[in-house]
Amino acid sequence: MHFGNFISGQVKEHTNSTAILDMKITKKGDTGKISIDSVDYTPVYCYDRKVNARNRYELIDIRSAITEYESGDRSKINASLYNKLKSELANIEKVLGEPIK
Numbered sequence: 001m002h003f004g005n006f007i008s009g010q011v012k013e014h015t016n017s018t019a020i021l022d023m024k025i026t027k028k029g030d031t032g033k034i035s036i037d038s039v040d041y042t043p044v045y046c047y048d049r050k051v052n053a054r055n056r057y058e059l060i061d062i063r064s065a066i067t068e069y070e071s072g073d074r075s076k077i078n079a080s081l082y083n084k085l086k087s088e089l090a091n092i093e094k095v096l097g098e099p100i101k
Helices: 062-070 079-096
Strands: 017-027 034-048 057-061
Touching: 017 079, 034 062, 034 079, 057 062, 062 079
Parallel strands: none
Antiparallel strands: 017 034, 034 057
């Protein structure tokens, strides 16, 4: 898996979160008509473990991390990161809206 520009060291508010777009597009061979059948996205957060960490950056699937934390699994994120992810998710959903199904 290659993440390219998903990994960064930006520090301003909302610069470490983004979304991976998932679209289903159909082109009809006989007419050439193109339709967008569905649009969804996966909100992700670039977590910086700071300069001395062995693996400094981690790309976190925000929804999955929140779900795991709320189900009692505290092995991947702590309360502080959980609150940050909740805030970032709210911002992403405000900007991108609901998926098109």
